[in-house]
Each structure stands twice: as C-alpha cells, then as structure tokens.
Amino acid sequence: MNITPSLNGFSQQDGVWYAEGIRLSDLAQRFGTPTYVYSKKALTDAFSAYEKACHKNGRRRARVHYAMKANSNIAILNLFAQLGAGFDIVSGGELARVIAAKGNPAHVVFSGVGKTEHEMADALNAGIKCFNVESIPELTRLNEVAKRLNKKAAISLRVNPDVDAKTHPYISTGLKGNKFGIAYDDVLPTYLAAKQMTHCEIVGIDCHIGSQITEINPYLDALDRVLLLIEQLKSQGITIQHLDIGGGLGICYTDETPPDITAFANTLLDHIEQEGFGHLEILFEPGRSLVGNAGVLLTQVEFLKPGETKNFCIVDAAMNDLMRPAMYEAYHAIVACESNPNAPQATYDVVGPICESGDWLGRDRALQVSPGDYLAILSAGAYGFTMSSNYNTRGRAAEVMVSGQEAHLIRERESIPSLFALERLVP
Known part of the structure; x- marks a missing residue:
C-alpha cells in the first residue's frame, strides 16, 4: 500500500521530490541521513490559516498558542514567535x-498534570500568561509556591468534558478514563475552592480532548x-476572561479528510459568538496541524x-528516529526521493537497524529502489524528532529548514561521544 498525501512545501516533479526549491536527494547528500527537513513555507502557511480566522473582520480576540510538544526546535519556535504565536508548554524545559x-x-x-514546584516557580518568575491546572492537589501546590514568591498565579482549570474525540486511545484526553483534566462534575467546586486561594487568580477555562x-x-460537543460551565461560574460570581479550546486538529497521513484549518477555526469561533x-x-493550541505535514524524514537504503x-x-x-509507527502503528507515506527505473519493483517492509521486531517505518510498501537510494518519510514534522531517542x-x-532555494542546518546531528559525555565510571 502506498498512499501519498498532498503536501504544501514539498512536491514531486518528473520523478524527483523537492523541498520548496531544493531536491531532497541533494539535501540528503549535503547533510547526511537520517535528517529531518522542514519547509518554512508550509509552516508559515499553516499558521496563517489559523490567523485568518482569528482576526476575521478585525473584531475577534483570538490567538494561536502553538503546542510545542509536537516539534520544539528553537528555529521553528522562533519562526512562530515572529509570526505572532503564543505557546502551550508542558514542562519547564x-x-x-x-x-x-x-x-x-x-x-x-x-x-x-505533573508540574513540579521548581517548574511552577520558574514559570511564575518568567511571568507566563496562565497555568492550566489539572487537579486540586496541583492547585494547592501552585498557591503555596506563589505565596512563597509573593506572586499571583493566573489560572484556568482544564475541564475533562467526557467527550469521545474518536481518535487513537493513546492520544485521547477528554474521556473519564483519561488522566487529564478535572472531571466535569467537579469543576464548579474546584473553581469555588480556587476563588478562596489568596495567591491564585482565576482568568480562564481550558479544554483539550485529544489529538x-x-x-x-x-x-462542538x-x-x-x-x-x-462559564454561565454557571458567572452565577457564582466567577468571571472568565479567556476560553482555551485546546488543539488536536488532525492532518492527512493517508486518506483522512480533516477540516480546512480556517474553516475549522471559523466554525468554532462563530459558534462561540452565536452563543453569546x-x-x-479565545486561545487555540494547535500542534500537529501546524507542523505535521511541514516536515519529512530523509533516510538511505x-x-x-x-x-x-x-x-x-x-x-x-x-x-x-521516528517512533510513531512502532508506538501507534501509524502510517507515514514513504517515497523514493528520485525515481530509479533500473531497480526492480517490489513490495517491502521498510525497517531500521535496531534490534527490535517492532523497528519498522512502513509495511507492505511498493518501492522501486536500490541500495544507496534515498527515501523520504512524509508527514513527519510532528512528534518525529521530539519523540526520538538514543x-x-x-x-x-x-534537522534542516528549507526556505526557497536556501537550506539551513537548525540542529546538528548528535555525535556518538556526546551520547555518553555525561556518564561516569565508578572509581
């Protein structure tokens, strides 16, 4: 099975795959393999698709807060910051x-769900916008840390609405059985408890149901x-200033048909306005839909x-290098960077050198390749490098960023000595 999604920033011309204006095979030769390649155009266009809805008619107060766990390379973060993004973080790092x-x-x-005291203190000292609080023990700890620092912690509570996102169980976050958020029936008493805390200031409400x-x-559900809940909170004298509706919008890996980004954001924003x-x-927290189809992984046969x-x-x-197939049995299209008419056509499982039978990147792929050829694993911009290991x-x-005819190395390949540089022999 070979299904190739439509990608912005990457194209095939006369049997040759390009990242914007550069051949992928040229990038593989220049930077070696494995290498992640990102398209600046694809990243910018995806962000602009959200912005078009966020600033429709110039009246809306909506912002993209990039869920950076999807891809946290600082060059990508810097690009989004320049474009006007905020950020959704899940660690002090x-x-x-x-x-x-x-x-x-x-x-x-x-x-x-597991913010440490040290992480809370660093975030308070940095002056972040808000903590999305996920439990009463976390709320209590945050209040104590803020009191110790003589600061006020701006908070929203993450609501678990018990809504089925209809996605892979490992990336579903809005059901009763998930570890995330505060159970729907417990939200009002938790806000009332937060209202009594001297060093917490209620500013918002948050919800994220999956990826x-x-x-x-x-x-919409x-x-x-x-x-x-916002109406009920108002009746209790609790005013909500912002609504964080999370992220999780999917991309096309195979034959999925997710909504157009701008249409999706407009639908949610229109609904919020129509309901008064x-x-x-409004805060959006997209991750995968910004970066997923903006990156590929180059590898050599x-x-x-x-x-x-x-x-x-x-x-x-x-x-x-790419954990998603082994972890989720996820599909990524795999293509030859350049056609090889002299090679025999065959169906392969594409596998790596790791000593695990689970080390596979694609199953039953029709490929016409020879040893030494370069392949591109598509739709690898999200949860590719960030989930990689040693x-x-x-x-x-x-990692490489392409902009038109230029390619910039944005992360050097790790050397073998660097992998054990922090280790010590026992004397």
Missing part, C-alpha cells in the same frame, strides 16, 4: 526553549459543555533483503 527562541513568556500557557481529530462535532460569548479571548514471506528494505533511520546508542538526526 519547554519554557526554557521558548525563552531561548525569543518567544514572549507573557504569551505562554502551562499545561500538564489527530478529523471531525468537528466532538469539538465539548465546547457546549464548557460554555454551560464573543467577548471572551542500506540493504534489500528478500524473504520467503516478506521482503525487507533496510534503511539507516529507525524507530528511535536507543541502541544511536545519535539523533540532524
């Missing part, structure tokens, strides 16, 4: 990356439940290994 990328901490929201969502109805909540500041029941195309990228003592891939 991600806050440090935002600052290194010249992002504004005042446009940062801090999500996640790789390709239908709009789950968003969750939104209606949250809007009802147009005065609220090492060996072709025929078998009795399977043919294997063994490449130099592996599950440590398993089998493998250095993580290089």
Whole structure:
C-alpha cells in the first residue's frame, strides 16, 4: 500500500521530490541521513490559516498558542514567535526553549498534570500568561509556591468534558478514563475552592480532548459543555476572561479528510459568538496541524533483503528516529526521493537497524529502489524528532529548514561521544 498525501512545501516533479526549491536527494547528500527537513513555507502557511480566522473582520480576540510538544526546535519556535504565536508548554524545559527562541513568556500557557514546584516557580518568575491546572492537589501546590514568591498565579482549570474525540486511545484526553483534566462534575467546586486561594487568580477555562481529530462535532460537543460551565461560574460570581479550546486538529497521513484549518477555526469561533460569548479571548493550541505535514524524514537504503514471506528494505533511520509507527502503528507515506527505473519493483517492509521486531517505518510498501537510494518519510514534522531517542546508542538526526532555494542546518546531528559525555565510571 502506498498512499501519498498532498503536501504544501514539498512536491514531486518528473520523478524527483523537492523541498520548496531544493531536491531532497541533494539535501540528503549535503547533510547526511537520517535528517529531518522542514519547509518554512508550509509552516508559515499553516499558521496563517489559523490567523485568518482569528482576526476575521478585525473584531475577534483570538490567538494561536502553538503546542510545542509536537516539534520544539528553537528555529521553528522562533519562526512562530515572529509570526505572532503564543505557546502551550508542558514542562519547564519547554519554557526554557521558548525563552531561548525569543518567544514572549507573557504569551505562554502551562499545561500538564505533573508540574513540579521548581517548574511552577520558574514559570511564575518568567511571568507566563496562565497555568492550566489539572487537579486540586496541583492547585494547592501552585498557591503555596506563589505565596512563597509573593506572586499571583493566573489560572484556568482544564475541564475533562467526557467527550469521545474518536481518535487513537493513546492520544485521547477528554474521556473519564483519561488522566487529564478535572472531571466535569467537579469543576464548579474546584473553581469555588480556587476563588478562596489568596495567591491564585482565576482568568480562564481550558479544554483539550485529544489529538489527530478529523471531525468537528466532538469539538462542538465539548465546547457546549464548557460554555454551560462559564454561565454557571458567572452565577457564582466567577468571571472568565479567556476560553482555551485546546488543539488536536488532525492532518492527512493517508486518506483522512480533516477540516480546512480556517474553516475549522471559523466554525468554532462563530459558534462561540452565536452563543453569546464573543467577548471572551479565545486561545487555540494547535500542534500537529501546524507542523505535521511541514516536515519529512530523509533516510538511505542500506540493504534489500528478500524473504520467503516478506521482503525487507533496510534503511539507516529507525524507530528511535521516528517512533510513531512502532508506538501507534501509524502510517507515514514513504517515497523514493528520485525515481530509479533500473531497480526492480517490489513490495517491502521498510525497517531500521535496531534490534527490535517492532523497528519498522512502513509495511507492505511498493518501492522501486536500490541500495544507496534515498527515501523520504512524509508527514513527519510532528512528534518525529521530539519523540526520538538514543536507543541502541544511536545519535539523533540532524534537522534542516528549507526556505526557497536556501537550506539551513537548525540542529546538528548528535555525535556518538556526546551520547555518553555525561556518564561516569565508578572509581
């Protein structure tokens, strides 16, 4: 099976694949493999698609807060910061990356279920916009940390609306059985508890139901439940200033048909306005839909290994470089960077060199390749590099940003000595 999604920033011309104006095979030769390649045009266009809805008619108060866990390279963060993005973070390390990328901490929201005291203190000292609080124990800890620092912590509570996002169970976050958020029936008493805390200031409400969502109805269902809570909070004397509606919009990996980004954002914003909540500041937290189809992973064919029941195309990228197939059985289209008419056509499982049977990147792919050829694994811009590891003592891939005819190395390939530079022998 070979299904190739339509990609902005990447194209095939006369059997040759390009990143904007540069051949992918030229990038592979110049920077080596495995290497992640990102298109600046694709990143910019995806962001602009959200902005078109956020600033429709010049009346809306809506902002994109990029969910940077999808791809946290500081060059990409810097690009989004220049375009006007805020950021959704889930760790102190991600806050440090935002600052290194010249992002504004005042446009940062801090999500996640396990914030440490140290992370809370760093975020308060940096002056972030808001903490998305996910439990009463977290709320209590945050109040204590803020009191110790003589600061006020701006908070919103993350609501678990018990809405089925109809996505992979590992990336569904809005059901009762998920670890995320505060149970719907507990939201009002938790806000009332927060109202009594001397060093917490209620500013918003938050909801995020999952990732790789390709239908709009789950968003509308969750939104209606949250809007009802805002009304109930108002009756208790609690005023909400912003509504964070999360992210999770999917992309096309195979034959998915997610909504157009601008149409999706307009639908949600129109619904909020029609329900009488147009005065609220609205926060979007997209990740995958900004970066997923803006990146590919380049790899080189090492060996072709025929078998009795399977043919294997063994490449130099592996599950440590791209975890999604092994972790989720996720599909990524795989294409030859340049057509090779002299090679035999065959069906292969594309696999890496790691000593695990789960080390596969694509199954049953029709390819016409020879050893030494370069392949591109498409739609790899989200949860590719950020989920990579050093398993089998493998250095993580290089990262490159293409802009027109120019290519910029935005992360060097890790050297083997650097992988154990922090380790020590026992004397």
